[in-house]
Amino acid sequence: MGRLLRPLLHADHRIMRLSDIVDIDDIQPGEEFVNVDLLDADAVAKACQDVHAILHLGGISTEASFEDVLAVNIVGTQNLLRAAVDAGVPRVLLASSNHAVGFYSRGEVPAGAEGLPDDLPPRPDTYYGWSKAAIESLGALYHRRFGLAVTVLRIGTCFAEPADTRTLATWLAPADAANLVEAALAAPPAGYRVVWAVSDNDRRWWSLAGARALGYQPGDNAERFAAERGVLYAPPQGRRSFGDGALKVNGRIFAMPGAEGLVVKLPAPRCSELLADGSAAPFDRGKGTPLREWVVITDPVRWPALAAEALAFVRG
Numbered sequence: 001m002g003r004l005l006r007p008l009l010h011a012d013h014r015i016m017r018l019s020d021i022v023d024i025d026d027i028q029p030g031e032e033f034v035n036v037d038l039l040d041a042d043a044v045a046k047a048c049q050d051v052h053a054i055l056h057l058g059g060i061s062t063e064a065s066f067e068d069v070l071a072v073n074i075v076g077t078q079n080l081l082r083a084a085v086d087a088g089v090p091r092v093l094l095a096s097s098n099h100a101v102g103f104y105s106r107g108e109v110p111a112g113a114e115g116l117p118d119d120l121p122p123r124p125d126t127y128y129g130w131s132k133a134a135i136e137s138l139g140a141l142y143h144r145r146f147g148l149a150v151t152v153l154r155i156g157t158c159f160a161e162p163a164d165t166r167t168l169a170t171w172l173a174p175a176d177a178a179n180l181v182e183a184a185l186a187a188p189p190a191g192y193r194v195v196w197a198v199s200d201n202d203r204r205w206w207s208l209a210g211a212r213a214l215g216y217q218p219g220d221n222a223e224r225f226a227a228e229r230g231v232l233y234a235p236p237q238g239r240r241s242f243g244d245g246a247l248k249v250n251g252r253i254f255a256m257p258g259a260e261g262l263v264v265k266l267p268a269p270r271c272s273e274l275l276a277d278g279s280a281a282p283f284d285r286g287k288g289t290p291l292r293e294w295v296v297i298t299d300p301v302r303w304p305a306l307a308a309e310a311l312a313f314v315r316g
Protein backbone atom coordinates (compact mmCIF):
# COMPACT_ATOMS: atom_id res chain seq x y z
CA MET A 1 0.00 0.00 0.00
CA GLY A 2 2.84 2.32 0.84
CA ARG A 3 4.14 2.03 -2.71
CA LEU A 4 0.69 2.87 -4.14
CA LEU A 5 0.06 5.72 -1.70
CA ARG A 6 3.40 7.52 -1.86
CA PRO A 7 2.81 9.41 -5.12
CA LEU A 8 -0.82 10.07 -4.17
CA LEU A 9 0.07 11.60 -0.80
CA HIS A 10 2.86 13.74 -2.23
CA ALA A 11 2.24 17.43 -1.47
CA ASP A 12 4.47 20.49 -1.70
CA HIS A 13 3.96 21.37 1.96
CA ARG A 14 4.69 17.85 3.19
CA ILE A 15 7.76 15.78 3.94
CA MET A 16 6.99 12.08 4.15
CA ARG A 17 9.33 10.12 6.35
CA LEU A 18 9.06 6.58 5.02
CA SER A 19 10.09 3.74 7.26
CA ASP A 20 10.46 0.02 6.62
CA ILE A 21 12.60 -2.93 7.64
CA VAL A 22 13.65 -3.29 4.01
CA ASP A 23 15.40 -0.51 2.13
CA ILE A 24 13.48 1.74 -0.22
CA ASP A 25 15.80 2.77 -3.03
CA ASP A 26 13.64 5.15 -5.08
CA ILE A 27 13.22 8.01 -2.63
CA GLN A 28 11.56 11.00 -4.32
CA PRO A 29 11.68 14.75 -3.60
CA GLY A 30 9.60 15.40 -0.48
CA GLU A 31 10.44 11.97 0.95
CA GLU A 32 13.05 10.72 3.38
CA PHE A 33 13.72 7.16 4.48
CA VAL A 34 14.70 5.51 7.74
CA ASN A 35 15.31 1.78 7.95
CA VAL A 36 13.59 0.72 11.16
CA ASP A 37 12.55 -2.62 12.60
CA LEU A 38 9.30 -2.07 14.49
CA LEU A 39 10.69 -4.41 17.16
CA ASP A 40 13.58 -2.03 17.85
CA ALA A 41 11.90 0.38 20.29
CA ASP A 42 14.86 2.83 20.31
CA ALA A 43 14.92 3.06 16.51
CA VAL A 44 11.13 3.51 16.41
CA ALA A 45 11.40 6.27 19.02
CA LYS A 46 14.03 8.06 16.94
CA ALA A 47 11.95 7.76 13.77
CA CYS A 48 8.97 9.41 15.51
CA GLN A 49 10.83 12.61 16.43
CA ASP A 50 9.51 15.83 14.82
CA VAL A 51 6.57 14.15 13.16
CA HIS A 52 3.04 15.58 12.84
CA ALA A 53 1.16 12.38 12.10
CA ILE A 54 1.85 8.68 11.60
CA LEU A 55 0.24 6.34 9.08
CA HIS A 56 1.11 2.91 10.46
CA LEU A 57 1.11 0.38 7.63
CA GLY A 58 4.12 -1.73 8.60
CA GLY A 59 3.98 -5.29 9.83
CA ILE A 60 2.70 -8.69 8.81
CA SER A 61 -0.13 -8.26 6.33
CA THR A 62 -1.38 -11.83 5.82
CA GLU A 63 -2.01 -14.90 7.94
CA ALA A 64 1.08 -16.04 9.85
CA SER A 65 1.92 -17.92 13.03
CA PHE A 66 0.54 -16.64 16.31
CA GLU A 67 4.08 -15.98 17.57
CA ASP A 68 4.98 -13.90 14.52
CA VAL A 69 1.87 -11.70 14.54
CA LEU A 70 2.21 -11.30 18.29
CA ALA A 71 5.76 -10.04 17.90
CA VAL A 72 5.59 -7.89 14.79
CA ASN A 73 2.01 -6.62 14.81
CA ILE A 74 1.34 -6.32 18.52
CA VAL A 75 4.74 -5.51 20.03
CA GLY A 76 5.66 -3.49 16.93
CA THR A 77 2.49 -1.40 17.21
CA GLN A 78 3.00 -0.99 20.96
CA ASN A 79 6.51 0.36 20.25
CA LEU A 80 5.09 2.75 17.71
CA LEU A 81 2.24 4.06 19.89
CA ARG A 82 4.58 4.45 22.88
CA ALA A 83 7.06 6.35 20.71
CA ALA A 84 4.28 8.56 19.30
CA VAL A 85 3.16 9.58 22.79
CA ASP A 86 6.74 10.14 24.01
CA ALA A 87 7.57 12.27 20.96
CA GLY A 88 4.35 14.29 21.25
CA VAL A 89 2.95 13.14 17.90
CA PRO A 90 -0.73 14.11 18.13
CA ARG A 91 -2.27 11.72 15.62
CA VAL A 92 -1.87 8.13 14.46
CA LEU A 93 -3.72 6.27 11.70
CA LEU A 94 -3.66 2.52 12.24
CA ALA A 95 -4.07 0.06 9.37
CA SER A 96 -6.50 -2.56 10.58
CA SER A 97 -8.21 -5.07 8.36
CA ASN A 98 -11.56 -6.56 7.45
CA HIS A 99 -10.07 -9.76 8.92
CA ALA A 100 -10.50 -8.23 12.39
CA VAL A 101 -14.22 -8.71 11.75
CA GLY A 102 -13.96 -11.50 9.18
CA PHE A 103 -16.52 -13.77 10.80
CA TYR A 104 -19.42 -11.44 10.08
CA SER A 105 -21.36 -12.19 6.95
CA ARG A 106 -23.20 -10.12 4.40
CA GLY A 107 -26.42 -11.56 5.82
CA GLU A 108 -25.80 -9.71 9.09
CA VAL A 109 -26.17 -6.24 7.59
CA PRO A 110 -28.99 -4.68 9.66
CA ALA A 111 -32.27 -4.23 7.81
CA GLY A 112 -32.32 -0.90 6.02
CA ALA A 113 -28.60 -0.24 6.62
CA GLU A 114 -26.15 0.38 3.76
CA GLY A 115 -23.66 -2.04 5.28
CA LEU A 116 -22.16 -3.49 8.43
CA PRO A 117 -21.54 -0.56 10.79
CA ASP A 118 -18.16 0.94 11.62
CA ASP A 119 -18.36 0.08 15.31
CA LEU A 120 -18.73 -3.67 14.78
CA PRO A 121 -17.10 -5.52 17.72
CA PRO A 122 -14.15 -7.68 16.62
CA ARG A 123 -14.81 -11.18 15.30
CA PRO A 124 -11.41 -12.07 13.81
CA ASP A 125 -11.09 -14.90 11.30
CA THR A 126 -7.34 -15.58 11.58
CA TYR A 127 -4.37 -14.94 13.90
CA TYR A 128 -3.62 -12.03 11.57
CA GLY A 129 -7.17 -10.71 12.01
CA TRP A 130 -6.85 -11.19 15.74
CA SER A 131 -3.66 -9.10 15.75
CA LYS A 132 -5.55 -6.32 13.97
CA ALA A 133 -8.39 -6.51 16.51
CA ALA A 134 -5.74 -6.31 19.24
CA ILE A 135 -4.05 -3.22 17.80
CA GLU A 136 -7.45 -1.56 17.42
CA SER A 137 -7.93 -2.02 21.13
CA LEU A 138 -4.35 -0.93 21.88
CA GLY A 139 -5.12 2.25 19.93
CA ALA A 140 -8.21 2.78 22.12
CA LEU A 141 -6.02 2.46 25.22
CA TYR A 142 -3.51 4.98 23.89
CA HIS A 143 -6.32 7.39 23.09
CA ARG A 144 -8.09 7.16 26.44
CA ARG A 145 -5.02 6.93 28.62
CA PHE A 146 -2.59 9.22 26.79
CA GLY A 147 -4.84 11.46 24.67
CA LEU A 148 -3.45 10.28 21.34
CA ALA A 149 -5.90 10.83 18.45
CA VAL A 150 -6.27 7.44 16.80
CA THR A 151 -8.12 6.63 13.59
CA VAL A 152 -8.38 2.94 12.79
CA LEU A 153 -8.92 2.06 9.14
CA ARG A 154 -10.56 -1.33 8.61
CA ILE A 155 -9.15 -1.78 5.15
CA GLY A 156 -10.89 -3.95 2.55
CA THR A 157 -8.57 -4.89 -0.30
CA CYS A 158 -6.23 -2.16 -1.46
CA PHE A 159 -4.64 -3.25 -4.71
CA ALA A 160 -4.27 -1.39 -7.99
CA GLU A 161 -7.35 -3.27 -9.29
CA PRO A 162 -9.84 -5.77 -7.87
CA ALA A 163 -8.70 -9.28 -8.76
CA ASP A 164 -11.77 -11.46 -8.28
CA THR A 165 -15.41 -11.54 -7.28
CA ARG A 166 -14.81 -10.95 -3.60
CA THR A 167 -12.68 -7.91 -4.22
CA LEU A 168 -15.44 -6.44 -6.41
CA ALA A 169 -17.11 -5.90 -3.01
CA THR A 170 -14.06 -5.22 -0.82
CA TRP A 171 -11.84 -3.14 -3.12
CA LEU A 172 -10.31 0.08 -1.85
CA ALA A 173 -8.99 1.94 -4.88
CA PRO A 174 -5.56 3.47 -4.15
CA ALA A 175 -6.89 6.96 -4.94
CA ASP A 176 -9.74 6.39 -2.46
CA ALA A 177 -7.24 5.16 0.13
CA ALA A 178 -5.30 8.39 -0.31
CA ASN A 179 -8.53 10.40 -0.10
CA LEU A 180 -9.44 8.69 3.16
CA VAL A 181 -5.96 9.18 4.63
CA GLU A 182 -6.09 12.90 3.74
CA ALA A 183 -9.57 13.18 5.26
CA ALA A 184 -8.43 11.46 8.46
CA LEU A 185 -5.38 13.74 8.64
CA ALA A 186 -7.50 16.87 8.13
CA ALA A 187 -10.30 15.93 10.56
CA PRO A 188 -10.24 17.46 14.06
CA PRO A 189 -7.59 15.42 15.91
CA ALA A 190 -9.52 14.52 19.06
CA GLY A 191 -11.00 11.08 19.35
CA TYR A 192 -10.71 7.41 18.67
CA ARG A 193 -12.53 6.18 15.61
CA VAL A 194 -12.85 2.94 13.69
CA VAL A 195 -13.97 3.32 10.08
CA TRP A 196 -14.32 0.99 7.15
CA ALA A 197 -11.89 1.74 4.33
CA VAL A 198 -13.54 0.65 1.10
CA SER A 199 -14.48 2.23 -2.22
CA ASP A 200 -18.12 2.92 -3.02
CA ASN A 201 -18.51 -0.48 -4.67
CA ASP A 202 -21.99 -1.59 -5.76
CA ARG A 203 -21.36 -4.92 -4.01
CA ARG A 204 -19.89 -3.59 -0.77
CA TRP A 205 -21.53 -4.65 2.47
CA TRP A 206 -19.62 -2.33 4.78
CA SER A 207 -20.93 1.09 5.71
CA LEU A 208 -19.23 4.26 4.52
CA ALA A 209 -20.92 6.40 7.18
CA GLY A 210 -17.89 6.69 9.49
CA ALA A 211 -15.44 7.43 6.70
CA ARG A 212 -17.81 9.96 5.11
CA ALA A 213 -18.17 11.69 8.48
CA LEU A 214 -14.41 12.26 8.38
CA GLY A 215 -14.75 13.89 4.95
CA TYR A 216 -13.96 10.84 2.80
CA GLN A 217 -15.26 11.20 -0.75
CA PRO A 218 -14.84 7.90 -2.56
CA GLY A 219 -14.49 8.28 -6.30
CA ASP A 220 -14.28 4.70 -7.49
CA ASN A 221 -16.50 1.63 -7.78
CA ALA A 222 -15.08 -1.83 -8.50
CA GLU A 223 -18.12 -2.69 -10.61
CA ARG A 224 -16.41 -1.22 -13.66
CA PHE A 225 -14.11 -4.28 -13.56
CA ALA A 226 -16.92 -6.83 -13.16
CA ALA A 227 -17.45 -7.75 -16.80
CA GLU A 228 -13.80 -8.40 -17.56
CA ARG A 229 -13.39 -10.57 -14.45
CA GLY A 230 -15.97 -12.88 -16.11
CA VAL A 231 -17.57 -14.02 -12.88
CA LEU A 232 -21.22 -13.45 -12.05
CA TYR A 233 -22.79 -13.46 -8.60
CA ALA A 234 -26.33 -14.82 -8.45
CA PRO A 235 -27.96 -13.42 -5.30
CA PRO A 236 -30.30 -15.76 -3.38
CA GLN A 237 -34.00 -15.25 -4.10
CA GLY A 238 -36.93 -16.54 -2.07
CA ARG A 239 -36.61 -19.92 -0.40
CA ARG A 240 -33.04 -21.24 -0.38
CA SER A 241 -32.23 -24.11 -2.68
CA PHE A 242 -29.19 -25.57 -4.46
CA GLY A 243 -27.33 -22.87 -6.34
CA ASP A 244 -28.63 -19.90 -4.36
CA GLY A 245 -26.00 -17.19 -4.13
CA ALA A 246 -23.78 -19.20 -6.46
CA LEU A 247 -20.74 -17.96 -8.33
CA LYS A 248 -21.00 -19.05 -11.93
CA VAL A 249 -18.71 -19.07 -14.89
CA ASN A 250 -20.10 -19.69 -18.38
CA GLY A 251 -23.43 -20.45 -16.71
CA ARG A 252 -22.03 -23.24 -14.50
CA ILE A 253 -21.68 -23.06 -10.72
CA PHE A 254 -18.17 -23.33 -9.29
CA ALA A 255 -18.72 -22.05 -5.72
CA MET A 256 -21.60 -21.06 -3.46
CA PRO A 257 -22.21 -20.09 0.13
CA GLY A 258 -23.22 -22.93 2.42
CA ALA A 259 -24.32 -22.94 6.04
CA GLU A 260 -20.86 -24.09 7.19
CA GLY A 261 -18.59 -22.44 4.68
CA LEU A 262 -17.85 -22.04 1.01
CA VAL A 263 -19.05 -24.95 -1.12
CA VAL A 264 -16.75 -25.55 -4.11
CA LYS A 265 -16.79 -27.86 -7.12
CA LEU A 266 -13.49 -29.69 -7.66
CA PRO A 267 -12.36 -32.95 -9.28
CA ALA A 268 -13.36 -35.99 -7.16
CA PRO A 269 -9.70 -36.98 -6.31
CA ARG A 270 -9.00 -33.42 -5.17
CA CYS A 271 -12.14 -33.50 -2.98
CA SER A 272 -10.95 -36.78 -1.44
CA GLU A 273 -7.53 -35.23 -0.75
CA LEU A 274 -9.07 -32.18 0.98
CA LEU A 275 -11.41 -34.39 3.00
CA ALA A 276 -8.50 -36.65 4.03
CA ASP A 277 -6.28 -33.82 5.30
CA GLY A 278 -9.15 -32.17 7.16
CA SER A 279 -9.31 -29.07 4.92
CA ALA A 280 -12.86 -29.81 3.80
CA ALA A 281 -16.11 -31.30 5.02
CA PRO A 282 -18.43 -33.41 2.85
CA PHE A 283 -21.30 -31.69 1.07
CA ASP A 284 -24.54 -33.66 0.90
CA ARG A 285 -27.21 -31.05 0.00
CA GLY A 286 -28.89 -32.07 3.27
CA LYS A 287 -29.76 -35.47 1.76
CA GLY A 288 -27.23 -37.67 3.58
CA THR A 289 -25.22 -38.78 0.54
CA PRO A 290 -22.04 -36.72 -0.03
CA LEU A 291 -21.52 -35.45 -3.56
CA ARG A 292 -18.26 -36.64 -5.16
CA GLU A 293 -17.28 -33.35 -6.78
CA TRP A 294 -18.41 -30.92 -4.09
CA VAL A 295 -16.91 -30.14 -0.68
CA VAL A 296 -17.39 -27.47 2.00
CA ILE A 297 -14.38 -25.35 2.88
CA THR A 298 -14.88 -24.05 6.41
CA ASP A 299 -11.67 -22.02 6.85
CA PRO A 300 -12.19 -18.59 5.20
CA VAL A 301 -8.46 -18.19 4.76
CA ARG A 302 -8.59 -21.00 2.18
CA TRP A 303 -11.61 -19.66 0.30
CA PRO A 304 -9.86 -17.43 -2.24
CA ALA A 305 -7.35 -20.10 -3.34
CA LEU A 306 -9.85 -22.96 -3.48
CA ALA A 307 -12.51 -20.85 -5.17
CA ALA A 308 -9.89 -19.96 -7.79
CA GLU A 309 -9.11 -23.67 -8.17
CA ALA A 310 -12.83 -24.42 -8.56
CA LEU A 311 -13.19 -21.61 -11.09
CA ALA A 312 -10.31 -23.03 -13.17
CA PHE A 313 -11.83 -26.56 -12.98
CA VAL A 314 -15.31 -25.53 -14.02
CA ARG A 315 -14.14 -23.07 -16.67
CA GLY A 316 -12.13 -25.98 -18.14
Ligand SMILES: NC(=O)c1ccc[n+]([C@@H]2O[C@H](COP(=O)([O-])OP(=O)(O)OC[C@H]3O[C@@H](n4cnc5c(N)ncnc54)[C@H](O)[C@@H]3O)[C@@H](O)[C@H]2O)c1
Pocket residue numbers: 001002019020021022036037038039056057058059060061062072076095096097098154155156157158159
Ligand atom coordinates in the same frame (compact mmCIF):
# COMPACT_ATOMS: atom_id res chain seq x y z
N1 LIG B 1 -3.34 -4.16 1.04
C1 LIG B 1 -4.51 -4.54 1.53
O1 LIG B 1 -5.43 -4.91 0.80
C2 LIG B 1 -4.76 -4.51 3.02
C3 LIG B 1 -6.01 -4.94 3.50
C4 LIG B 1 -6.26 -4.89 4.86
C5 LIG B 1 -5.28 -4.40 5.73
N2 LIG B 1 -4.07 -4.02 5.23
C6 LIG B 1 -3.05 -3.55 6.18
O2 LIG B 1 -2.43 -2.40 5.66
C7 LIG B 1 -1.03 -2.43 5.92
C8 LIG B 1 -0.27 -2.35 4.62
O3 LIG B 1 -0.62 -3.48 3.83
P1 LIG B 1 0.25 -3.91 2.57
O4 LIG B 1 -0.65 -4.68 1.67
O5 LIG B 1 0.98 -2.75 2.02
O6 LIG B 1 1.26 -4.91 3.25
P2 LIG B 1 2.77 -5.23 2.85
O7 LIG B 1 3.08 -6.57 3.42
O8 LIG B 1 2.98 -5.02 1.38
O9 LIG B 1 3.58 -4.11 3.62
C9 LIG B 1 3.94 -4.22 4.96
C10 LIG B 1 5.31 -3.62 5.12
O10 LIG B 1 5.71 -3.78 6.48
C11 LIG B 1 7.08 -4.06 6.48
N3 LIG B 1 7.47 -4.74 7.70
C12 LIG B 1 7.26 -6.05 8.04
N4 LIG B 1 7.79 -6.32 9.23
C13 LIG B 1 8.35 -5.16 9.68
C14 LIG B 1 9.06 -4.81 10.85
N5 LIG B 1 9.34 -5.71 11.83
N6 LIG B 1 9.49 -3.55 10.97
C15 LIG B 1 9.22 -2.64 10.02
N7 LIG B 1 8.58 -2.90 8.88
C16 LIG B 1 8.13 -4.16 8.72
C17 LIG B 1 7.32 -4.93 5.24
O11 LIG B 1 8.68 -4.89 4.84
C18 LIG B 1 6.37 -4.30 4.24
O12 LIG B 1 7.01 -3.34 3.44
C19 LIG B 1 -0.77 -3.69 6.71
O13 LIG B 1 -0.80 -3.38 8.08
C20 LIG B 1 -1.95 -4.57 6.36
O14 LIG B 1 -2.22 -5.50 7.38
C21 LIG B 1 -3.79 -4.06 3.91
